[in-house]
Amino acid sequence: MEDILRPIYQERASQTNTLGVLIIEKREKSIPFTDTFDAILLIVVKDAEQPIFIKHYSYQNKKAAMHIVTKEQLNEWLQIGSNRKIVEWLYSGRILFDRNEFLHNLRAELNEFPFNGRKLKMGLEFAKLIRRYMDGKSFFKNNQYLDAYNHIVHSLHHLGRLALIENGFHPEVTVWKQVKQIEPEIFLLYNELVTSDEELGKRLELLFLASDFLIHSRTEMGISHLIEILKTKEYWSINEIALHPELKLYSVDLEVLFEYLVEKHFIEIVTMETKGQGIFHRNYKAADRFIIKE
Template sequence: MDILLRQLYQDQASKERTCAILVLKKDDSSFLSTDGFDAIILLISDGVTDWVSKHYEASGKRIAFHTMSQDMMHHSLITGNQRRLIDWLVNGKIVYDRNEFMQEVKQRIDTFPPGDRTKKLTIQFAKLLRRFEEGKVLFSRGYILDGFSNLFHALHHLARIAVIKDGFYPEVTVWEQVKKIEPEIHKLYQEALNSEEPLNKRIELLILALEVAIISKLELGANHFLDVLRSIDGEVSVSELLSIQEVQEYRIDLELILNVLIEKEFVTIVKKETPAKAIFQTKYKINDFL
């Protein structure tokens, strides 16, 4: 098997733009993380702009060869939209490493620097708010199962916040992590899933629990965005906020975070006159006590 895999990646090791190559065999990890393949080869290269995948078969073994850029890898680590990538990076065997590039990545995952952690918390908090609001509205309009599905996803994001807060990357088995880190959230998950209460009643209880959690996690979850607001001198428009590079990973939900911060008096609305009578442009400013 090792000889077969080497034939696929060995020519990439000599290329100048290759940063690292990792190999993950099905026996070394879960079936889920290898997507059913017998082996995964992950190539990090500065010579690509997209995530490229190729599939091979040799001696009855199926192999997936993934290529991505440094930027894409770091973006995925922050946003958490490719959780299997964490497993590949943590458990994959390094077969080529230019200037210890991958060793530094693994160390960054292990130490989970505060800057990465703060941004990742806000990304997950934004997703929590989005799922919660959509679930609540769907439930109120009689779409019971759709409402429950969204609220259950909100609970998953709450679980990931608990894991990140404790200094770990959320893994595929996030509920096993949460069981040890914050058992109250795990209990809420079990009750939502297994309670003998009617579904309507479970949803009502879940909404109440999530509302309390959102309030209690607000400053922690929104801290990255609050830091952005603190760095701005004076008031700022929403279009200016949306153009800031630091918020791009949660840009789609930024207005939702902003409205919650206004509601909880973390942020103040500043009205600016416009040429139209009785119509004001609204700008925003973080409150002084923060």
């Protein structure tokens, strides 16, 4: 396979803009590591007009895909976890070209996964968890059990990913296999939800009770990145928060997360008068009692 694809990647490797080339070959049919392709060529470049460029190829009744991504795009994926296959590709791919050991050094960084690098990823995962959990709870209260079920399944998935990151692991495509080994309590909760013969409403009721405890026990760790930033100023408007270079990565989950943290007394409201009588600006600050865990 590599021999057939060699002319394609050698042309790219000869360019000074190319930092590294990996080949990821299809392994298990049941696990979609390569998006059904027999091989993926992942080519990382310094910069390009498009952050992502993809081509598909056919050969010997097989198919391959070439993904050319910029270093900046790759770092964004790794930072915010929006492309879950990329970690798998970087770990399991075979290095075909590596300028100045770029890929080897990147793998070393992934293996180390320092705590400071984990804080942002935990924050983003916690925000997604709260969004799904709160939406699920709202549907449950309105007896919309199927919609509640959908959201609580996703919230457990985010809880599992959060637990893995907290323990220093990058969540993989087969996340529940990881969670079962590292956080069996969360796995059992998920398994109970999807396999129990109990009536759905009862299952959800018990699950929300158990989830309340698991979420509460991880809140301080999950929001440590957010609180560290909030503590750099006396108070913040919601617009200042939304425009912050790191906090804006929380995207649509930000406001729901803040309301949850206000309710749980991790964040306090600071009101300021406006020109209108009886209406106030609503600003936010980290609660004084909150202690950042190192």
